[in-house]
Amino acid sequence: MKKQYNLKTVFTIFLCVYTSGIFSQNIFHEYQDGKIWFKLKNEQAIALPKNHSGQDRTPYLDLPLNTLSFIQELSLKYNITKLSQPFVTIKSSQELLRTYELHFSDVGSVEEIIKEIIKSGKVEYAEKVPYNQLVWTPNDPQFVSNQWGLVQISSQLAWNISLGNAAITVATVDNAVQTNHADLQNAMWVNPGEIAGNGIDDDGNGYIDDINGFDVADNDNNPNPPSTQFSHGTHVAGITGASTNNGVGVASIGAGISIIGVKATGNNDNSNSITNGYAGITYAAAAGARVINCSWGGTGFSQTAQNIINSAWNSGSIIVAAAGNDNVSTLFYPAAYNNVISVASTTTNDVKSSFSNYGAWVDVSAPGSTIMSTTPFGNYANMSGTSMASPMVAGLLGLMLSHYPTMANNDVITCLLSTCKNINTQNPNYIGLLGAGRIDAYAALQCVDQAKTAPPTVDFVADITEACKVPQQVKFTNNSFNANTFLWDFGNGSTSTQTNPTHFYTQSGTYNVKLVATGNNGVDSLIKNMYIVINTPQAPTAIGDTICENQTATLIGTGNGTLRWFDAPTGGTLFGTGNTYTTPSLSVSKAYYVEDIISGNTANVGPINNSFGGGGYHNNGTSQYLVFDVLKPCTLSTAWVNANSSGSRTFTLLNSSGVVLQTVNVNVSAGQSTINLNIPLTPGTGYRIGGNNMDLYRNNAGVNYPYTLNGVLNITGSSAGAAFYYYLYNWEIKEDDCISERTPVEATVISCVGVEEFISGQIFLYPNPAKENITLEYVLKESGNIQFSFYDITGKKIINSEIVDGVQGMNKKQFNITSLSPSFYFLHIQKDNRKKIFKVIVSE
Incomplete structure (x- = not known):
């Protein structure tokens, strides 16, 4: 995607150097040509060989096309060249183990290929692979200025609290990192689980000999730049964690933290692009990075990329990303994904950098204009961009974790954001669009320092506190600070130990919710009384029906809104709406359920x-x-x-x-x-x-x-x-409409054996419904005693039986029903052991 730079001369230089990279995406500028990600459905997943120590990920990067039959069928039609599982090392994420990457040379057919993959019925989704570019603006490499950004964020005062801890690792996922730079070589992470040069994946993470990091683009253990054009990542790494107080070059906000170098651009790729950024995040998380910096991105959304971010977050990594350099509010990824800290750039006077993106999706701002840092090979230079602001935040997070290594990630982020300097006055046109403000390293370290000895504090919110239907899903967000275990009581006999649980309330009521939080320094609890109120409409009343075999039943309900009829107490199939429902012909008794819906305001x-x-x-x-x-x-x-x-x-x-x-x-x-x-x-x-x-x-x-x-x-x-x-x-x-609980109602089927033996022709009962009198006309084949009885819907006899002498031929019988309340009743006609039942409706 074409980028805009602030200095006309700089733009000219980079237009010449990077023309092929900027315009290489011919089909969709936001996505890489010739690549698709797709995720197999669970039942279609291929059983993977066990990835034991010494077996790396290489075999999974070029799978036979016949691994998946539907891909093999497409291979000739669309010139498919490669099938891989790039995220096979993430054993903790089944959804990423089921994610594949497809390469094809017929780049103009990307939409058709996606449609055919989805049409196969084997996948949950298929999507284009995002195109990511670096977000920087280089200045004159010969001009060395002071490190104003570190002064601006009060880093010197922060270093009085912590000088960093080499056990805290911050990964630089970028185009390359010079691991032997004089200001970086002593700050590089050394993998304790690997033996250098033995060609074996000693720690079993799927990457062979990853001593200081890995090149996920070329699949080797050398994250170093092949040329000076690959300078971006080395500059970013220096901002994050260059050795500090060593009498050489520059200082860094991270001071004494360790850097994991992750090269995500191939040696033959354009140095201004990041072709394997998400594979880089995967590696960094597998290496145990506490913080992962991504000074790159693009405007193309990807569900696979969000899944990778979620997996890294769940494994314990904090992901930080640059907001982009186009001076727009357009969403920029990975910065705009969930579980990512999005960073905008500011200048020496806390004004938004002219190039910096902005928006409600930005989390925080940091210095990013004219930032001095390391460059290959052994050099230093100023660069500008959100690419420089992002590692400033990543390094600060590393410094904070150095001071309190066991602090929960959410609490670390709370300290970072809650202590930011308000810069609304300097940016009146960007209020609410530059995140929490500009980072303040000293204030953030003070917050962490206090948390080391402070007891936990509890707070929580629910997404819904009032509802009028059941079951009602309620999502709870835990805003507690400085705690590591939790016990929830939802007020209805259910509990949970999850951090952010989801709970279903199945009955109307008013519920107190309690949260107990335990931390290293004590226990705190909070009860929110009458917090969840589920007030469903009153359940409707319903009258069932009794019928003979293979007849239809008429069910009647009464409520205050619209009645809906189902075949299950929850869920089920909707059969009809209205105050009555006529069943299909039934041969056995069947239960139905009716609910009342009150239309929302x-x-x-x-x-x-x-x-x-x-x-x-x-x-x-x-x-x-x-x-x-x-x-x-x-x-x-x-x-x-x-x-x-x-x-x-x-x-x-x-x-x-x-x-x-x-x-x-x-x-x-x-x-x-x-x-x-x-x-x-x-x-x-x-x-x-x-x-x-x-x-x-x-x-x-x-x-x-x-x-x-x-x-x-x-x-x-x-x-x-x-x-x-x-x-x-x-x-x-x-x-939303309010929905009552459901009332059960029965369509009862009885055996009406032998009625045709004493009654011939049709039987007439009229009027029905009636208020005062109802008349029965019937034809008997022979004379004899006929018994009439009335029952209510509970089966109770409500009018004493009456026996009459029936004559052969036409008979007529009138019943006075003025003593009956409006409802359903059943008239039983019996001769000997043979019976006929009629439904009688008494109206108001």
């Missing part, structure tokens, strides 16, 4: 239209969006728009990490109109909705965030900051 939020402030029609190719939080399950039903032209518009809903949740295509008329969206929303923060090339009106003045629908939804900002409001006005929000 509807209200509006957001400006009614665009008649406030200034603005105009916006048709930019860059995606712009509104940011909002959802507090209660609801649906975005409609919105008001003002279109400059008629035609189709695509609105995209994303979560806080940029994952596309839903797209809605709407035909819009020119001018002002209300459009239907019908997008279901679940509780969460940082949702985004918008699009590109919209040609719709947006305001750039007079905006007044937040726009609030109390307890339901808040529109909090936009991709371009607080001064802009994009596209969708006057949102109509419908709260």
